[in-house]
Amino acid sequence: xxxxxxxxxxxxxxxxxxxxxxxxxxxxxxxxxxxxxxxxxxxxxxxxxxxxxxxxxxxxxxxxxxxxxxxxxxxxxxxxxxxxxxxxxxxxxxxxxxxxxxxxxxxxxxxxxxxxxxxxxxxxxxxxxxxxxxxxxxxxxxxxxxxxxxxxxxxxxxxxxxxxxxxxxxxxxxxxxxxxxxxxxxxxxxxxxxxxxxxxxxxxxxxxxxxxxxxxxxxxxxxxxxxxxxxxxxxxxxxxxxxxxxxxxxxxxxxxxxxxxxxxxxxxxxxxxxxxxxxxxxxxxxxxxxxxxxxxxxxxxxxxxxxxxxxxxxxxxxxxxxxxxxxxxxxxxxxxxxxxxxxxxxxxxxxxxxxxxxxxxxxxxxxxxxxxxxxxxxxxxxxxxxxxxxxxxxxxxxxxxxxxxxxxxxxxxxxxxxxxxxxxxxxxxxxxxxxxxxxxxxxxxxxxxxxxxxxxxxxxx
Numbered sequence: 006x007x008x009x010x011x012x013x014x015x016x017x018x019x020x021x022x023x024x025x026x027x028x029x030x031x032x033x034x035x036x037x038x039x040x041x042x043x044x045x046x047x048x049x050x051x052x053x054x055x056x057x058x059x060x061x062x063x064x065x066x067x068x069x070x071x072x073x074x075x076x077x078x079x080x081x082x083x084x085x086x087x088x089x090x091x092x093x094x095x096x097x098x099x100x101x102x103x104x105x106x107x108x109x110x111x112x113x114x115x116x117x118x119x120x121x122x123x124x125x126x127x128x129x130x131x132x133x134x135x136x137x138x139x140x141x142x143x144x145x146x147x148x149x150x151x152x153x154x155x156x157x158x159x160x161x162x163x164x165x166x167x168x169x170x171x172x173x174x175x176x177x178x179x180x181x182x183x184x185x186x187x188x189x190x191x192x193x194x195x196x197x198x199x200x201x202x203x204x205x206x207x208x209x210x211x212x213x214x215x216x217x218x219x220x221x222x223x224x225x226x227x228x229x230x231x232x233x234x235x236x237x238x239x240x241x242x243x244x245x246x247x248x249x250x251x252x253x254x255x256x257x258x259x260x261x262x263x264x265x266x267x268x269x270x271x272x273x274x275x276x277x278x279x280x281x282x283x284x285x286x287x288x289x290x291x292x293x294x295x296x297x298x299x300x301x302x303x304x305x306x307x308x309x310x311x312x313x314x315x316x317x318x319x320x321x322x323x324x325x326x327x328x329x330x331x332x333x334x335x336x337x338x339x340x341x342x343x344x345x346x347x348x349x350x351x352x353x354x355x356x357x358x359x360x361x362x363x364x365x366x367x368x369x370x371x372x373x374x375x376x377x378x379x380x381x382x383x384x385x386x387x388x389x390x391x392x393x394x395x396x397x398x399x400x401x402x403x404x405x406x407x408x409x410x411x412x413x414x415x416x417x418x419x420x421x422x423x424x425x426x427x428x429x430x431x432x433x434x435x436x437x438x439x440x441x442x443x444x445x446x447x448x449x450x451x452x453x454x455x456x457x458x459x460x461x462x463x464x465x466x
Contacts, residue, residue, distance in 0.1 A: 054227020119166025
């Protein structure tokens with residue numbers, strides 16, 4: 006099931022709440038799909054429910070659009086992993102129900118890496134078990150594959166992980182899961198009874214980590230989709246579309262209610278990094294369609310409430326908030342309903358090059374790539390952007406985008422992988438529409454994983 010336009014209005018009308026505006030986003034052609042990214046079957050030694058019943062209940066009872074069964078790695082053998090992948094293929098129905106390949110890296114006894122769900126785009130992904138491999142093995146080889154890792158129940162003290170460790174292959178973090186536990190900040194209502202200070206979602210964001218937000222049930226009783234949910238923005242309900250949305254952090258979390266929300270700044274959606282060449286005012290806009298009356302709507306900046314609203318007997322709410330950017334900031338939307346259900350948008354990460362230190366370049370393992378000064382500069386007919394990359398980072402997907410001085414996207418020069426060594430990326434001074442760009446200052450942005458490098462050039466005619 007997806008929600009868009011009149012469907013959002015219908016959902017609210019069914020519960021007897023008046024609505025007025027249709028569901029719209031900057032990416033209006035994209036739909037919202039709800040699913041489960043962390044659940045278990047009887048293949049996990051501490052869970053029940055055969056795979057057939059798990060998939061059937063997910064689609065028939067929970068009515069989720071997508072499902073990833075993530076059984077514990079130490080419970081899986083290579084044979085069971087192959088059987089699990091066969092079930093993923095068996096229950097995949099493009100356009101109706103998406104199944105994903107995955108498992109849970111389960112560090113036990115407890116190690117600094119904690120628990121993480123590993124999700125592959127296709128069935129070629131390998132099983133890495135904590136009893137056979139180190140986390141370094143996992144991250145090294147998963148970076149080479151078409152895969153992603155999500156951090157599970159981050160501040161549950163029984164599975165604590167070392168917050169000083171971070172890799173850009175970790176795309177999202179659970180803000181809600183593990184049987185109705187909330188991991189947003191230390192001391193938050195509904196937190197784990199074993200909540201560990203300094204390990205929450207906000208603690209990690211405040212360390213400069215870049216994460217989208219997911220919700221999950223982490224169910225062990227054969228009832229996937231029964232608690233937390235992850236919503237994704239995608240053009241269609243296919244495996245590639247859902248996988249790409251999760252990897253690109255185009256996701257948000259709910260406690261299980263199918264709350265619709267949009268949170269964006271200019272053309273940057275939630276989960277994105279907003280690049281601006283100079284300090285500026287940033288206006289964040291949001292739209293919400295709840296499944297019950299909304300009691301509290303908050304924009305959170307750097308871990309603290311920046312702005313708060315208390316709608317009056319309304320299931321729909323839309324507004325905007327403007328802030329002067331700081332050198333390092335993230336913003337996200339938090340929604341609370343009358344019935345207690347909540348939703349969290351993924352953050353938007355704001356960067357300003359006046360510090361020459363972008364928030365998403367922070368990584369405990371220093372990124373081994375660079376982007377040089379373009380030449381000639383100024384230029385007239387075309388320019389060259391030099392890029393160098395090591396073998397380690399050559400396995401990462403990368404992109405190079407151009408922006409004008411107003412922060413508007415002009416053209417994407419590269420999307421893919423480059424071989425190790427030095428490369429010259431050419432720009433012919435034309436925009437994505439094929440027209441020659443006007444004179445002015447342009448900024449080029451190289452992204453690899455969650456890391457970024459920038460430069461600028463001047464076009465003179």
